[in-house]
Every structure is written in structure tokens, then in C-alpha cells.
Amino acid sequence: MSGSSVKFVPEPERYEFAAGPMHHFELARRDFFKFLGAGIAVFAVAKDSLAKQETAPTQGFHQEELPKDITAWLHIGEDGNVTAFTGKVEIGQNIRTSLAQTVADELRVPFESVTMVTADTALTPFDFGTVGSRSMPTMSPQLRRAASAARDLLVAAAAKEWNVPAEGLTAADGKVTDPASGRSVRYAELARGKTLAQNLPVEDPVTPPDQWTIAGKSVPKKSARSFVTGEHKYTPDLRRPGMLFGKILRPPSFGATLTSYDAKAAQAMPGVFVVRDGDFIGAAASSESDALKALATIHAEWKEVPQTSSKELFSYLKENASPKSDERSRRTKGSVEDGLTAAAHRLDATYTVAFIAHAPLEPRAALAEWTDEKLTVWTGSQRPFAVRDELASVFHVPEINVRVIVPDTGSAYGGKHTSDAALEAARLARAAGRPVQVVWTREEEFTWAYFRPAGVMEIKSGIAADGALTAWEFRNYNCGMSGIDTPYVVSNQYIQFHSTQCPLRSGSYRGLAATANFFARECHMDELAHAAQMDPLAFRLKNLADPRLQAVLEAAAKSFGWPRKKTQEGQGFGIAGGLEKGGYVATCAEVAVDRSSGAVRVVRMTTAYECGAIVNPDGLRNQVIGANIQGLGGALFESIEFENGRITNPRFSRYRVPRFRDLPEIEALLLNRKDLPSAGAGETPIMAVAPAIGNAIFHATGTRLRTLPMVPNGLAPSRS
Amino acid sequence: MAKPIELEINGKRYSLQCDPGTPLLSALRDELGLTGTKYGCGEGQCGACTVLMDGVPRRSCQIPVSAAAAKSITTIEGLEKAGHLHPVQQAFLDAGAFQCAYCTSGMILSSVGLLSTNRNPTSAEIIQSLQGNICRCGTYPRIIEAVHLAAKSMQERGQ
Numbered sequence: 086m087s088g089s090s091v092k093f094v095p096e097p098e099r100y101e102f103a104a105g106p107m108h109h110f111e112l113a114r115r116d117f118f119k120f121l122g123a124g125i126a127v128f129a130v131a132k133d134s135l136a137k138q139e140t141a142p143t144q145g146f147h148q149e150e151l152p153k154d155i156t157a158w159l160h161i162g163e164d165g166n167v168t169a170f171t172g173k174v175e176i177g178q179n180i181r182t183s184l185a186q187t188v189a190d191e192l193r194v195p196f197e198s199v200t201m202v203t204a205d206t207a208l209t210p211f212d213f214g215t216v217g218s219r220s221m222p223t224m225s226p227q228l229r230r231a232a233s234a235a236r237d238l239l240v241a242a243a244a245k246e247w248n249v250p251a252e253g254l255t256a257a258d259g260k261v262t263d264p265a266s267g268r269s270v271r272y273a274e275l276a277r278g279k280t281l282a283q284n285l286p287v288e289d290p291v292t293p294p295d296q297w298t299i300a301g302k303s304v305p306k307k308s309a310r311s312f313v314t315g316e317h318k319y320t321p322d323l324r325r326p327g328m329l330f331g332k333i334l335r336p337p338s339f340g341a342t343l344t345s346y347d348a349k350a351a352q353a354m355p356g357v358f359v360v361r362d363g364d365f366i367g368a369a370a371s372s373e374s375d376a377l378k379a380l381a382t383i384h385a386e387w388k389e390v391p392q393t394s395s396k397e398l399f400s401y402l403k404e405n406a407s408p409k410s411d412e413r414s415r416r417t418k419g420s421v422e423d424g425l426t427a428a429a430h431r432l433d434a435t436y437t438v439a440f441i442a443h444a445p446l447e448p449r450a451a452l453a454e455w456t457d458e459k460l461t462v463w464t465g466s467q468r469p470f471a472v473r474d475e476l477a478s479v480f481h482v483p484e485i486n487v488r489v490i491v492p493d494t495g496s497a498y499g500g501k502h503t504s505d506a507a508l509e510a511a512r513l514a515r516a517a518g519r520p521v522q523v524v525w526t527r528e529e530e531f532t533w534a535y536f537r538p539a540g541v542m543e544i545k546s547g548i549a550a551d552g553a554l555t556a557w558e559f560r561n562y563n564c565g566m567s568g569i570d571t572p573y574v575v576s577n578q579y580i581q582f583h584s585t586q587c588p589l590r591s592g593s594y595r596g597l598a599a600t601a602n603f604f605a606r607e608c609h610m611d612e613l614a615h616a617a618q619m620d621p622l623a624f625r626l627k628n629l630a631d632p633r634l635q636a637v638l639e640a641a642a643k644s645f646g647w648p649r650k651k652t653q654e655g656q657g658f659g660i661a662g663g664l665e666k667g668g669y670v671a672t673c674a675e676v677a678v679d680r681s682s683g684a685v686r687v688v689r690m691t692t693a694y695e696c697g698a699i700v701n702p703d704g705l706r707n708q709v710i711g712a713n714i715q716g717l718g719g720a721l722f723e724s725i726e727f728e729n730g731r732i733t734n735p736r737f738s739r740y741r742v743p744r745f746r747d748l749p750e751i752e753a754l755l756l757n758r759k760d761l762p763s764a765g766a767g768e769t770p771i772m773a774v775a776p777a778i779g780n781a782i783f784h785a786t787g788t789r790l791r792t793l794p795m796v797p798n799g800l801a802p803s804r805s
Numbered sequence: 806m807a808k809p810i811e812l813e814i815n816g817k818r819y820s821l822q823c824d825p826g827t828p829l830l831s832a833l834r835d836e837l838g839l840t841g842t843k844y845g846c847g848e849g850q851c852g853a854c855t856v857l858m859d860g861v862p863r864r865s866c867q868i869p870v871s872a873a874a875a876k877s878i879t880t881i882e883g884l885e886k887a888g889h890l891h892p893v894q895q896a897f898l899d900a901g902a903f904q905c906a907y908c909t910s911g912m913i914l915s916s917v918g919l920l921s922t923n924r925n926p927t928s929a930e931i932i933q934s935l936q937g938n939i940c941r942c943g944t945y946p947r948i949i950e951a952v953h954l955a956a957k958s959m960q961e962r963g964q
Contacts, residue, residue, distance in 0.1 A: 309898055310890075315841020316882075322834075495905045736850065744936055745936050746933075
């Protein structure tokens with residue numbers, strides 16, 4: 086790829102689950118041709134520096150040793166069909182389609198001839214996980230290199246056949262052509278009867294975005310038809326011969342331990358398998374209702390531990406912050422004290438965000454099947470290789486005996502990094518000697534999954550009389566460091582992440598901590614703009630030097646019509662922006678606040694997004710608009726309530742998510758930078774939504790809301 | 806043995822030996838292998854399990870199988886006829902009205918139900934009618950577009 090590269094800056098991110106497996110065992114090259122048939126293949130080999138980049142994205146992660154054996158990235162069969170292999174997972178972000186475009190583009194074959202094999206630990210090269218918006222910036226170039234190497238093999242094979250130099254030959258449309266003689270030969274013919282293999286080169290010139298023919302265009306989603314007919318099998322839809330349904334007896338509260346247990350009645354039920362292993366209690370039976378009936382007869386007593394509640398959450402986080410100041414989680418520059426002294430206006434404010442749930446519509450699920458000492462697990466996970474390793478470790482079997490397959494999954498949003506359901510299904514299947522499927526209920530999903538961490542952000546800032554930032558102190562308690570840096574130019578900075586005791590199990594959520602950090606920073610910038618009596622956009626632009634961020638702010642503002650004058654009571658406009666994970670985002674929002682009822686409605690949002698060269702505009706637009714809508718929930722009303730180790734709103738009737746009626750008019754502006762490598766788009770477009778809305782509410786009412794969610798019960802009339 | 810429950814699903818008759826209180830959703834998925842109908846919440850709040858009962862969208866997780874007897878039930882598997890997608894299915898494809906698509910079966914059946922009583926719904930009517938269906942990926946605008954597309958295509962075909 087050409088142009089300046091966007092480097093993935095290591096961030097010690099607390100809530101990105103991180104652990105690497107110790108060993109890898111993959112199919113050997115010979116086996117691969119046996120499996121796929123003759124043809125042309127491109128393999129990864131040990132010490133492949135590009136694969137390394139993929140396997141160890143951040144500093145905090147275990148530095149991954151690379152596959153010792155050989156795995157294929159690409160295969161061209163004797164029928165001309167192309168199969169590309171990636172450990173990435175399709176969770177609705179459309180990666181199956183975008184990566185197929187990439188392969189087709191680089192290999193010069195029709196899009197339709199490419200099949201992606203994804204997320205199968207027995208077939209695909211090791212992959213750290215579908216996390217951190219990394220599929221486009223790392224997997225896409227990786228597959229391009231594989232495709233480019235395969236193209237070289239094909240051209241060399243044709244050159245040999247025709248006894249001409251390879252340099253003069255061209256590859257296009259699934260054929261190699263000799264322009265001198267006009268001869269051409271199809272890839273399928275070149276692949277016939279051959280078992281040609283090439284190792285993946287470390288560097289290979291790949292096609293720059295301005296010469297893409299298949300990438301860069303909107304193409305229909307791969308296997309889209311199977312989703313509208315109900316034919317696609319998600320993990321809960323899979324059935325195996327003799328399969329049983331498993332249910333788990335959950336403790337009454339977090340951290341409860343089993344003190345007494347009597348399962349005689351359940352064990353006596355015909356066709357029911359009951360397992361107690363430590364504090365784990367589960368049953369498998371030929372129907373879910375039989376498994377539940379069995380669990381209902383079990384007498385279990387638990388010792389519970391007193392725990393904090395959501396009412397005292399933010400003081401709890403502050404009080405339990407680690408007294409040790411972690412240098413790794415700190416960025417300093419100049420002297421904040423000096424900057425504050427020099428300031429014409431100073432501002433001090435605290436912002437908070439609640440725990441929220443991913444609530445993927447497909448709950449956590451797994452189907453496990455043991456054959457002798459070999460285990461196969463189908464599960465909706467973003468990290469199939471990590472699930473494999475955990476299964477191997479927990480069941481004391483070699484990794485080579487565990488295969489994890491991820492069917493295209495009913496979404497995740499960062500919520501499916503763990504192997505919980507897989508472990509449960511495998512434990513029950515081991516006891517039953519038959520395949521067992523475990524599908525979590527919505528209540529289990531809301532309770533026993535993990536949450537986006539809650540947090541507290543404290544900001545102290547100063548600006549000069551002309552609106553230039555002079556000081557910026559930013560502290561985040563508990564959320565994490567993603568997006569913690571300010572993109573604005575300020576010579577005196579102190580930025581610190583404080584770890585603390587987290588009362589609920591927390592983990593990755595679309596955008597990690599950046600959504601919280603953007604909320605605090607961009608609301609605070611709005612407060613400063615008002616203090617300086619400047620337009621919020623002009624204030625940001627004055628303090629910015631990053632042209633890419635300027636470009637998205639200006640694009641969003643222009644299309645939105647910023648600055649807009651209020652034409653009716655309760656109307657307000659807000660803007661916010663930032664950069665994260667290589668993507669640049671700006672959102673403008675219009676709200677309508679009904680002063681008598683306190684109802685807040687988001688009327689319109691315009692989001693500009695730039696992530697380098699666009700691979701699939703339609704897919705990208707779908708991601709940007711979807712992220713904006715999901716962002717409405719966390720901004721306005723989503724919040725996990727808990728008390729003494731129990732979630733008190735673990736269902737959709739009590740945990741409000743965005744629905745059709747919450748829908749504003751949404752515009753997505755996609756800025757295509759063909760001179761820059763592609764970054765991901767799954768996360769960053771969500772980040773400016775909450776602060777843009779908060780700023781618009783302030784503009785409408787004069788009330789500054791510094792807590793997410795902002796209006797779970799509407800805007801209190803007394804506050805306006 | 807209890808009397809078997811007779812069901813008519815997608816024009817086919819089935820005889821089921823199960824507890825009459827079993828939710829229709831479980832009967833479809835676990836007894837009959839019709840897994841296109843999805844579990845999402847079990848409390849009728851998300852719409853993923855929507856089927857048509859005598860043409861009316863209903864939450865199959867809330868209906869005991871005994872209450873579905875003698876009714877004509879349509880699931881997502883029953884919409885395609887002789888290899889031809891239902892216009893609503895085709896419209897969802899054309900509008901790209903999904904991401905993970907786990908909600909799609911329920912969205913399509915709710916939309917088919919709406920269009921059977923309102924041939925040309927406004928966006929506000931679509932929103933009203935699909936309010937009970939959750940799409941966590943946030944593809945709502947495309948779903949509205951798909952329903953408009955389907956309405957147009959059904960009118961053109963005189964359906």
C-alpha cells in the first residue's frame with residue numbers, strides 16, 4: 086500500500102481481553118492439498134512478520150509465536166474457484182464480503198469466484214481475534230499479499246508453458262495473457278493437475294487503491310440470500326445427531342459459592358445428565374424444558390457476598406482507585422499548573438458513564454461434540470483461537486484435538502470474546518457422551534456476560550482569552566485508555582488512567598473506553614467554547630492541527646448546515662469529533678426537547694467518517710449508520726442497574742435499546758482517501774454520537790448533562 | 806400419552822406429541838427443525854421469533870403450541886415459493902437491510918403482516934408497526950426502505 090501508513094499505537098487497554106495460546110498445530114501442506122484438491126496455494130510460514138503484526142496487536146498482549154507449521158491463506162482449484170482463509174469472524178460487519186473483494190481485486194478474478202473460509206481453527210491461519218477494528222488494516226493487506234503471490238505463481242506457470250519471460254505477461258479477469266502473441270490461459274487450466282505452493286512473501290507490491298477494480302465498490306453481501314430465507318444456521322440453529330440441550334443452574338448473585346447440593350431427584354430422571362463440577366451445575370436432556378425441569382429439582386444452597394449497587398457506583402469507583410500511579414497509563418507534557426495559571430478561563434468538570442450491555446440479539450451459544458478425545462465446538466465467538474486454547478487447557482487435551490468453528494454470528498459488538506458457553510457445552514457433552522448445545526437466555530445474557538465498563542472522567546482545563554487551550558488535565562477511572570488522548574493542540578497536558586475495583590465483570594464494547602473518553606472530552610470542549618463565547622466548531626478548529634480531523638468536522642458541519650439558528654422552542658444543535666483506531670469521525674446532532682414533559686428526541690444526525698481508502702462503500706455506510714443508532718442507546722437511556730450482586734433490569738422490557746421510534750434522520754458522509762491505507766469502521770463511528778447529542782441538549786435548554794445515559798427518564802423539568 | 810397436537814405450518818400438517826404449554830417457538834425450532842424463527846428474548850419484546858398466525862404477526866415465544874393448533878402458521882421458511890423469494894424477502898436483499906441478520910426473519914414476517922393489511926404504508930406506519938422488533942445492529946433505516954420497496958413491487962405485481 087502506498088501513502089503514509091497509520092501505525093497501530095500500542096495501548097494498554099484494560100478491557101480488551103488479552104491472552105495468547107502457547108502452541109499451534111495446523112494442517113501440514115500435504116494434508117491441505119488432500120483436503121482442497123490440486124491447485125495453487127499460498128501458505129504462511131513461521132516468522133512471517135506480517136502475520137506477527139496480526140497476531141500481537143498491542144503491547145500488553147502476549148507476543149505470539151507464529152505458526153510452526155504451515156497454513157494456507159489462499160487456494161486456487163482446478164475449477165478456477167478461489168478459496169481464501171482467514172481466522173476473522175463474520176458478525177454482521179460484512180467482513181466476509183469485504184475480504185472477498187480484496188482477494189478478487191488482487192488476484193484479478195470475478196468477485197463471485199471467491200469463497201471465504203472464516204474462523205475455523207482447523208482450517209484457517211491463527212488469528213488473534215476479530216477485535217479492535219483490525220480486520221481491514223491488517224487482514225486485508227495480508228490477503229492481498231497472498232493473492233499477489235498466487236498471481237505471480239500463475240504468471241510464472243504460464244510463462245513456463247509458453248516459454249516466454251514472465252515480465253511481459255498480464256493477469257486479468259481470471260486469465261494470464263501474453264500481449265505479444267495474444268494468447269491467454271485461464272487460471273483454472275494453469276491450476277489443473279498441479280500442486281504448486283508458494284510461501285507468503287513478507288513484502289509484495291500490492292495494488293494501490295486508485296487502481297482497484299473490485300475493491301472500492303459496493304457489492305452484495307456474500308450469502309445474503311441465506312439470511313432472508315432463514316436458511317443460514319447460527320450456532321443456536323445447529324443440530325447434531327443425538328444432540329441434547331443443556332441448561333446451567335446459575336448462582337443467585339455474583340461471587341456466590343455453593344455450600345450444599347442435592348441432585349438425587351434430577352439424577353433419577355430418565356435421559357437427564359446432571360453435572361456438578363466445583364460451583365458449576367448443569368443438566369443436559371433431550372429438550373430444554375426437560376433440562377430445566379431437572380435443574381428445578383436440585384437443592385442448592387449458596388453463600389452470597391455483600392456487594393455494591395449502581396446507586397453508589399461512581400463514588401465506589403473513585404474510592405477504590407489504585408493509590409499507585411501507573412506511569413504506563415500516563416501521558417504528560419509541559420506543566421498543567423503553569424497552563425492553568427496562564428489561562429483566562431478555567432474549567433473543572435466530572436463526567437460519568439454507566440455500565441451498558443451489548444445485548445447481541447443472538448445470545449451466547451455453543452454446541453460441543455466429543456469424539457473419543459477430540460472436541461469440536463461451534464460457537465459465536467470473536468476469538469475462536471482463544472476459545473480453542475481455553476477449551477484445551479480446561480479439559481486437559483492437546484490443542485490439536487480441539488476444533489472451534491464460528492458460524493456467521495448474530496452480532497457481538499465486542500461482547501463475544503470469552504468462551505463461557507463453549508466451556509459449559511463441552512463440560513455437559515463430556516458427561517453425557519453426546520453432543521450438547523447451550524444457548525443462553527436473554528436474562529443470562531444480560532447477567533452473566535460482561536459489560537462495557539462504567540467510569541468517571543475528571544477534566545481540568547484552561548483557555549487563553551483568544552480561546553487557545555493552555556492546560557488539559559484528564560483522568561479516567563476504570564474505563565480504559567482508548568481515546569484518552571486529546572487530538573487538540575495543548576502544550577500543557579496531564580492524562581492519566583486510574584485502575585480501580587470494578588464491581589461488575591467488564592470487557593470490550595464497541596470502541597472500548599473511547600466512547601466514554603470522547604463523551605467527556607467533547608462535552609468539555611463545548612463547555613469551553615461557551616466560556617470563550619465562541620462557536621463550538623470554530624473553537625475546535627482553532628485548537629486543531631490535524632487536517633484529517635478538520636476535514637471530517639468541516640464535512641459534517643457543512644452538510645448539517647452548521648451553525649444553525651434555532652427556529653423553535655426546545656431545538657438545539659451540537660457537534661463533536663475525534664480520531665481513534667485510524668478512523669476520523671465528526672457528528673452533528675439536532676435535538677428537540679419538550680420542556681413540559683422533559684422528552685428528548687434526536688431529530689437529525691450527520692456523521693462524517695474517514696478511514697482511508699474505502700473498500701465497500703455500501704458496507705461502510707451500513708456500519709456508520711448502525712453505529713450511530715446503537716450509540717443513541719448508550720447516549721440517552723441504556724444503563725445496567727445492579728444491587729448486591731444481582732442485575733435488576735436483565736431483560737428488554739426493562740433495559741431500553743434503540744427501536745424504530747427512536748430513529749432520527751441520519752446522514753453518513755464517507756470521505757474516501759485513496760491515498761491512505763484502509764482503517765476499520767466497526768467502532769469509531771459510534772464515538773461522537775453521545776457528546777454531539779449532549780451538546781445539542783445544552784444548546785436547547787442550557788442544561789449540561791455530564792452523565793451517560795443522559796436522559797433515561799427524560800430531562801427533569803427542574804433542571805432546565 | 807397426551808393427544809397429539811395438530812399444526813399447520815407453511816401449508817404442511819404436522820402432528821406433535823408435546824406438552825401443550827410448550828411455546829410455539831420451541832416446537833418450531835426443536836421439534837420441527839424450523840430454525841429460521843429465532844429466539845431473542847423469550848418475553849415478546851424483541852420480535853426475532855415473529856411468525857404469521859392466520860396472516861397476523863405473532864410472537865411465537867409467547868404462544869403455547871396448543872393455541873396454534875388449527876391455525877395457519879407461516880414461518881420464514883414458508884415465504885419462498887417455487888424458488889422465488891417473497892417480494893419482502895427480495896426487498897430486504899435489494900436494500901441490504903441487515904448486518905448480522907439475526908433479526909431479519911422477524912422483521913420480514915412483521916413486514917409481510919403489515920403489507921397484508923396496509924398495501925402502501927407511510928414511513929410512520931412502518932415505524933409504528935415494527936416498533937416491537939429490535940435490530941441491535943441499527944439497520945432500521947434500510948428496513949423501512951425495504952418495506953417501501955416491497956410495497957411498490959407488490960403493487961406492481963398486483964399482489
